[in-house]
Structure formats: C-alpha cells, structure tokens
Amino acid sequence: MSKNVIVGQSGGPTSVINSSLAGVFKTAKDLGADTVYGMRNGIQGFLEKRIVDMSEKIRTDLDLELLKRTPSAFLGSCRYKLPEINDNRELYDKIFDILKEYDITAFFYIGGNDSMDTIKKLSDYAILINSPIRFMGVPKTIDNDLAVTDHTPGYGSAAKYIASVSKEIIRDGLVYDIKQITVIEIMGRNAGWLTGAAALASCEDCEGVDLIYLPELPFDVDAFVEKVGELFQKKNSIVVAVSEGIKTADDKYIFELTEHTEYVDSFGHKQLSGTARYLATLISEKFNCKSRAIELSTLQRCAGHMTSRVDITEAYQVGGSAVKAAFEGETAKMVILKRVSSDPYICTTDLYDVHKIANVEKKVPLEWITENGTNVSEDFVNYIRPLIQAELTPIMITGQPRHIVIDRESL
Amino acid sequence: MSKNVIVGQSGGPTSVINSSLAGVFKTAKDLGADTVYGMRNGIQGFLEKRIVDMSEKIRTDLDLELLKRTPSAFLGSCRYKLPEINDNRELYDKIFDILKEYDITAFFYIGGNDSMDTIKKLSDYAILINSPIRFMGVPKTIDNDLAVTDHTPGYGSAAKYIASVSKEIIRDGLVYDIKQITVIEIMGRNAGWLTGAAALASCEDCEGVDLIYLPELPFDVDAFVEKVGELFQKKNSIVVAVSEGIKTADDKYIFELTEHTEYVDSFGHKQLSGTARYLATLISEKFNCKSRAIELSTLQRCAGHMTSRVDITEAYQVGGSAVKAAFEGETAKMVILKRVSSDPYICTTDLYDVHKIANVEKKVPLEWITENGTNVSEDFVNYIRPLIQAELTPIMITGQPRHIVIDRESL
Numbered sequence: 001m002s003k004n005v006i007v008g009q010s011g012g013p014t015s016v017i018n019s020s021l022a023g024v025f026k027t028a029k030d031l032g033a034d035t036v037y038g039m040r041n042g043i044q045g046f047l048e049k050r051i052v053d054m055s056e057k058i059r060t061d062l063d064l065e066l067l068k069r070t071p072s073a074f075l076g077s078c079r080y081k082l083p084e085i086n087d088n089r090e091l092y093d094k095i096f097d098i099l100k101e102y103d104i105t106a107f108f109y110i111g112g113n114d115s116m117d118t119i120k121k122l123s124d125y126a127i128l129i130n131s132p133i134r135f136m137g138v139p140k141t142i143d144n145d146l147a148v149t150d151h152t153p154g155y156g157s158a159a160k161y162i163a164s165v166s167k168e169i170i171r172d173g174l175v176y177d178i179k180q181i182t183v184i185e186i187m188g189r190n191a192g193w194l195t196g197a198a199a200l201a202s203c204e205d206c207e208g209v210d211l212i213y214l215p216e217l218p219f220d221v222d223a224f225v226e227k228v229g230e231l232f233q234k235k236n237s238i239v240v241a242v243s244e245g246i247k248t249a250d251d252k253y254i255f256e257l258t259e260h261t262e263y264v265d266s267f268g269h270k271q272l273s274g275t276a277r278y279l280a281t282l283i284s285e286k287f288n289c290k291s292r293a294i295e296l297s298t299l300q301r302c303a304g305h306m307t308s309r310v311d312i313t314e315a316y317q318v319g320g321s322a323v324k325a326a327f328e329g330e331t332a333k334m335v336i337l338k339r340v341s342s343d344p345y346i347c348t349t350d351l352y353d354v355h356k357i358a359n360v361e362k363k364v365p366l367e368w369i370t371e372n373g374t375n376v377s378e379d380f381v382n383y384i385r386p387l388i389q390a391e392l393t394p395i396m397i398t399g400q401p402r403h404i405v406i407d408r409e410s411l
Numbered sequence: 412m413s414k415n416v417i418v419g420q421s422g423g424p425t426s427v428i429n430s431s432l433a434g435v436f437k438t439a440k441d442l443g444a445d446t447v448y449g450m451r452n453g454i455q456g457f458l459e460k461r462i463v464d465m466s467e468k469i470r471t472d473l474d475l476e477l478l479k480r481t482p483s484a485f486l487g488s489c490r491y492k493l494p495e496i497n498d499n500r501e502l503y504d505k506i507f508d509i510l511k512e513y514d515i516t517a518f519f520y521i522g523g524n525d526s527m528d529t530i531k532k533l534s535d536y537a538i539l540i541n542s543p544i545r546f547m548g549v550p551k552t553i554d555n556d557l558a559v560t561d562h563t564p565g566y567g568s569a570a571k572y573i574a575s576v577s578k579e580i581i582r583d584g585l586v587y588d589i590k591q592i593t594v595i596e597i598m599g600r601n602a603g604w605l606t607g608a609a610a611l612a613s614c615e616d617c618e619g620v621d622l623i624y625l626p627e628l629p630f631d632v633d634a635f636v637e638k639v640g641e642l643f644q645k646k647n648s649i650v651v652a653v654s655e656g657i658k659t660a661d662d663k664y665i666f667e668l669t670e671h672t673e674y675v676d677s678f679g680h681k682q683l684s685g686t687a688r689y690l691a692t693l694i695s696e697k698f699n700c701k702s703r704a705i706e707l708s709t710l711q712r713c714a715g716h717m718t719s720r721v722d723i724t725e726a727y728q729v730g731g732s733a734v735k736a737a738f739e740g741e742t743a744k745m746v747i748l749k750r751v752s753s754d755p756y757i758c759t760t761d762l763y764d765v766h767k768i769a770n771v772e773k774k775v776p777l778e779w780i781t782e783n784g785t786n787v788s789e790d791f792v793n794y795i796r797p798l799i800q801a802e803l804t805p806i807m808i809t810g811q812p813r814h815i816v817i818d819r820e821s822l
Contacts, residue, residue: 165714
C-alpha cells in the first residue's frame with residue numbers, strides 16, 4: 001500500500017505555520033511516506049491540481065531549518081470555504097478523484113477554525129463514500145481562538161512580538177517630558193487573546209501599558225476618556241492597547257464611529273482598521289496633547305524575526321503528531337495541546353474530534369478581564385507567559401533574516 | 412583641574428542612541444573624568460537642573476551592556492530650540508552658571524541637526540564670554556540627514572529594521588492568490604534615506620518591493636496608479652514603499668489630499684501620517700483589489716530587538732571620539748563618520764565644524780533615484796548595505812528584551 005500524503009496551509013499566516021509544515025514533512029518521511037505532496041494555496045490550489053512534491057523543495061537539513069524559521073505560508077494559503085456536502089457533491093467527488101490520482105492516504109490541513117471546517121467536511125464525505133483516506137487538522141492561528149486546545153501554535157510568537165514591541169513603544173513614549181497618548185491597535189476580531197498579551201510588557205524594567213481593552217466587553221467611549229483624564233493627573237505618557245474589534249454597547253465597531261473603508265473577505269469577516277486612530281485623535285482633542293496611533297498590523301503575524309522557541313517547537317510537534325496519528329489510523333481529528341503544568345511549563349499533544357472544534361470561536365474568559373474592563377488578570381498573564389519563552393532567531397544572511405521560498409528555484 | 416563632564420540626548424530617539432551615551436560615559440571614565448553627569452530631557456531638563464550622576468545609574472559592565480542595547484533615550488529627550496544669543500543672553504548666562512555650579516569642563520549633546528544648533532550656539536557663547544568649556548556634538552538620527560558625515564548612527568539599525576520587515580511583509584502578501592496592494596509608509600520628512608532602505612528587501616530569497624517613492628521628487632498620483640495597473644498585469648501582490656513626506660508637484664502632502672489630523676512640533680515640523688492609507692484605498696477602489704496600509708511608525712526608531720551591530724558599534728565609537736577630542740582641547744565640533752571603503756567596509760571617525768552641520772538637511776542625491784522616480788540605484792543600495800550588517804541581539808529575560816531604565820531604581 002502506498003503511503004503518499006498531502007499537506008496544505010489555510011487561513012491567515014503566522015510566523016510559525018511553516019514549522020508545522022516542517023513537522024508534517026519530516027515526520028511523514030521518517031515514518032516511511034513515499035511522497036509528501038504540498039498543495040499550493042490550500043484546498044483552492046488543490047482543486048486546480050497545483051500540487052508540488054515537497055522533497056523537491058526541502059532537500060537538506062538546512063532547508064528544513066530555514067522552513068521552520070520562515071514566516072508566512074510557504075505553500076501559500078487561501079480563504080476558501082467548502083460548500084455543504086449536499087449542496088455540491090460534484091466538488092467533493094472531484095476532490096476525492098484528485099486524491100485518488102495522487103494515491104493519497106492521508107490529508108493534513110494546517111489552519112484555524114475555518115480551516116478545520118474543511119477537515120470536518122472532507123472526513124464526513126470520506127465516511128459517506130467509504131474512503132479510507134485520513135483527514136487530520138493541525139492547529140494554527142495567532143488569534144488563539146480554537147476550542148479545546150490549551151492554546152494554538154502561532155499565538156505564542158505573536159504574543160511575544162506584541163509584548164516586546166509594546167515595551168519598546170512604552171520606552172519611546174517616555175522620552176519627551178510632555179503629555180502624550182499612544183494607542184496600540186492589536187489584531188483579534190472577537191477574541192482578546194492577542195490584545196491581552198500587551199499585559200506582558202509590565203515587568204521589572206517596564207511600567208507596562210496603562211489600559212487594555214478586549215473585544216469581549218463593550219467599549220464605553222466616555223468611560224475611556226474619563227479614565228485617561230485620571231491617568232493624566234498622575235503621568236505624562238499613557239499607552240493603551242486596544243483590540244481592533246472593540247465595539248460600543250450598541251454593537252458598533254469603534255472605527256465605524258469615524259470615516260473608514262471596509263472590506264469583507266469570503267468568510268464574511270469585515271476587515272477592521274482605524275480604531276486606534278479614532279481613539280488617539282479623540283484624546284488628543286479632549287486633552288490638547290500629542291497622540292500616536294500604532295497599528296501593529298500584519299507584522300503581528302509575520303514577524304519571523306521575533307519568535308518564541310516554545311511556540312515554534314510546539315508548532316513542529318503538532319505537525320508531527322498529526323502524521324503519527326494518521327499513520328496509526330486516526331481521522332477526523334485535530335491535534336490539540338494539553339497543558340500539564342504552567343510552572344514548570346509542561347505541555348503534551350492529544351487528539352480531538354474536529355467536529356467539536358470547527359467554526360467554534362474560543363474567547364477570553366470574562367473572569368480574566370479586570371478593573372472594569374481596563375486590564376487583564378494575573379491568571380491571564382500566567383497563562384501566556386510560558387508561551388513566549390526562549391528564542392529561535394532567524395538565520396541572518398548579510399544583515400537580514402533568510403527565508404526559504406518556493407518560487408525562487410535558485411535557493 | 413576638575414574633569415566633570417555632562418551629556419544629554421535630544422530630538423527623536425533611535426534604537427542605538429544609548430550606545431552613544433554608553434560610549435561617552437565609558438570613555439570619559441576611562442580618560443579620568445571625575446563625574447559624568449547626565450541631563451534629563453536634554454537642555455530643557457538641564458535648565459531645570461534635572462541632572463543625574465551617571466555612575467549612580469550605570470554601576471556594572473552588565474548595566475553598560477544593557478544601556479547599549481536599550482532603545483529610546485535613557486536620559487529622556489527634548490525638542491527645545493535655544494533662542495538666538497542676542498535675543499536672550501540671560502538664558503545663556505543661566506546655562507553657564509549651572510555649568511559652573513557643576514564644575515563642568517565638557518558638554519556633550521547627542522542629536523540630529525536641530526540638536527547641533529544647540530552645540531553651535533553654546534560654543535559661540537563660550538567664545539563671547541571667554542569660557543574654556545568645550546561643546547561637542549555626537550551625531551544621531553535615524554533620518555541620516557546630517558551634513559558632512561558619511562551616515563549617522565541610528566540610520567543603519569532603522570534601515571535594517573525596514574529592510575527586514577519589508578521582506579516579512581512581502582512574504583505575507585504572497586500567501587493568497589489574489590490581487591492585493593500593500594503600501595508601507597516610512598519615516599523621513601524631506602529625505603528619503605529610510606524609504607530607500609526598503610530596496611534592501613530585494614535579495615536572493617525575495618523579489619523585493621515593487622515601487623519606492625522618496626520625498627526628493629514630486630509624487631504624481633496618476634502616474635502611480637498607471638504604474639500599479641501595469642504591475643497588476645504581471646503579478647498579484649504589489650508592495651510599495653513610500654516616504655511619509657511625499658508631495659504632489661504643487662507642494663501638497665499626499666495625506667493632505669484626504670481628511671487628516673495635523674500636529675506641529677516646537678521646531679515647526681508637521682507630524683505626518685495617512686499617506687499609505689490614502690494610496691492603498693485609492694488603488695483598492697481603482698482596481699477593486701484588497702489593500703493594506705502599513706505605517707512602520709514609531710517602531711522604526713525604537714526596535715531595539717533588530718539592530719545592526721555595525722551601527723551600534725559606530726554609535727558607541729562616536730560617543731567615545733567626542734570625549735577623546737574634548738579632552739584633547741577640541742570644541743564646537745561634531746564627530747563625523749568617514750567611509751574609507753565600502754567593500755570591505757572600513758569607516759573611521761573625524762571632527763567637523765558644527766557650524767557647517769547645524770540646521771543643514773542632507774537629502775538623497777537625485778542620481779540615486781531611478782526609473783522615473785520609482786526606485787533607487789545600485790549605488791544607493793551599496794551605500795546602505797554595509798550599515799545593516801551583523802547583529803547585537805537584546806539580552807532576553809523571560810522571553811522579552813531587557814532594558815535598563817533610569818526611573819526604576821530596583822534594577
């Protein structure tokens with residue numbers, strides 16, 4: 001029996017998603033896979049048979065190591081949602097025809113809760129048509145909003161980036177002896193996991209950010225202005241971390257209070273931006289002070305130059321665990337991370353029914369949000385801290401991080 | 412004769428300005444200074460006698476090493492412009508009274524062209540009143556716009572940050588198989604040195620940014636749209652680097668074409684922002700594509716987690732050279748960097764009359780701007796490349812860069 005496998009990446013990239021790809025590739029080869037195929041741009045490219053032999057791209061141990069340390073999806077990604085099975089069986093038949101053509105025995109998909117929907121549907125269809133092909137999900141998202149798993153690979157590095165640059169921004173804010181507000185806008189549409197990571201900036205050598213607003217609670221503009229006013233009584237430089245997705249009590253995004261441009265992706269998600277700018281300008285006008293709006297933007301998810309070794313290692317492990325499980329006969333599962341202990345930090349992998357993970361969004365528990373919604377609790381901080389530990393620095397060539405890329409064959 | 416000296420930091424911070432402070436402190440101590448004083452918030456704090464004994468803050472070799480690697484001005488900074496001597500002699504008398512009170516023999520000021528104006532005026536006044544106190548300028552600015560010196564400490568690290576994150580942003584932009592424009596907004600009001608550094612993203616493993624617009628040439632919005640249209644014929648993901656200060660032929664900032672908020676600092680500089688957002692939205696509407704506007708913002712000047720070892724070493728050297736020169740009797744000079752050779756890179760320090768540097772702004776030579784103003788030349792790239800070489804990584808403690816700060820005495 002052949003042991004060809006295929007792997008794809010889906011949804012927003014992270015700085016460690018390729019470490020999971022490396023884990024899938026290496027473990028599959030070690031466990032005797034004949035060919036490890038990669039699909040370009042996820043299931044979308046798969047449907048166009050844009051399929052590559054990973055061994056032709058990853059030839060050496062150095063390639064593998066570069067892959068681990070290259071941000072953004074090596075194979076490309078997509079935001080393609082499979083239709084319901086009953087709405088388009090032809091599409092599913094086409095997918096399984098292609099799987100047959102390449103003699104695939106196991107299919108791995110690295111992604112978030114939208115991507116797990118793909119694994120769920122394909123594994124459901126496999127049951128329907130009695131196919132032996134195994135479908136396994138490999139968790140990935142900076143948003144940390146996947147159900148069941150303790151946390152998601154990608155989150156730790158994004159949190160480390162946010163924590164570290166918040167410290168730098170706080171330092172920068174303190175240089176002038178003048179009143180100033182800095183509002184840092186952080187990703188996380190509905191869940192405040194990333195924004196909460198700004199709390200890590202508070203440590204022995206840093207006073208930390210002053211206010212933290214997560215999207216789990218409604219945002220009260222007047223209360224915010226009042227709070228900033230109180231802080232200005234005590235200090236000059238105020239730094240605030242806000243989620244891009246905070247909303248007023250009547251369900252309006254903050255950036256909707258001002259002029260803005262809006263895009264909607266194919267999963268129906270609005271693209272958010274402008275929250276920090278709105279709030280910084282508001283405070284600047286109210287208190288006649290200097291203001292800065294800093295959107296951490298794309299760099300949160302692609303700062304391969306500032307990754308957590310814990311995160312990059314776990315990303316590799318979940319990739320490997322998915323392959324091992326599939327080769328042992330598992331299907332329709334996602335690999336999850338189970339925290340055994342926070343201090344010392346011990347974490348293992350396990351498997352979980354993908355049906356209970358797909359399309360579910362895990363938010364920050366309300367008891368981890370404190371001080372009338374302006375900060376996060378010590379429990380939250382203790383939860384994140386182990387995930388940002390230690391570094392895996394990029395391989396630096398002529399002063400810049402070296403990446404491995406699929407389209408420049410010269411490498 | 413006493414050998415007390417005093418040092419201050421002025422203007423916008425950089426990620427290596429404290430390395431110059433370390434160079435001043437260490438060299439002054441090594442050459443026998445009794446007390447090395449630091450002024451808080453530059454000349455502004457000096458006038459309020461907010462003066463500290465640096466030895467109480469920097470006690471160990473570890474402290475000194477942390478200082479080198481801590482971004483933003485350790486002593487705090489100011490944007491305070493001294494009046495003309497004839498307009499306010501009382502102020503100058505006050506300054507020299509304080510200098511006398513602290514028994515200062517040499518005064519060091521780390522800053523850009525506005526700060527060199529302070530050194531110029533104080534050294535002029537010293538001549539007027541026949542004071543033996545020496546006044547030396549230590550160059551610093553991410554903007555690289557100081558006259559005479561080959562480049563300025565702070566520029567190399569900012570350029571390295573811009574080059575490296577541009578690579579990461581380009582990688583991120585390639586993940587989806589859809590039309591998309593990313594516009595990166597880079598600092599540099601009137602000089603394109605920083606924006607030009609985006610050209611370094613082009614290397615073996617990266618196609619580089621597609622278009623680069625410096626403020627030295629007028630920006631033609633229609634030509635830009637046309638150029639992007641041409642590029643979309645060939646590729647999906649377009650990445651553009653623009654200076655925050657680009658202007659139309661009739662001298663309007665691009666961000667002034669849209670609604671914006673404007674601030675003016677005490678040197679009369681407008682604070683710019685919104686250029687990338689305007690251009691990204693414009694392209695998005697014209698070509699019905701996804702768009703992203705990324706302002707590198709404050710992180711360009713405070714990303715201590717991504718510094719150039721060449722830069723941080725030179726920053727230390729110019730601090731030390733200033734002290735050595737002052738102790739040898741020099742005054743009214745700024746330390747400059749003289750490039751002996753680019754390949755291999757060899758650079759020495761020298762001294763130059765501060766009168767010829769203060770208030771002068773060095774721009775990118777027009778012959779280094781190519782392709783109808785949409786790129787920079789190989790000469791420009793060869794000029795920058797040596798400045799971003801090698802790393803001095805932060806000292807990482809519990810997963811974050813450790814800084815040394817003046818106000819948390821516990822450290």
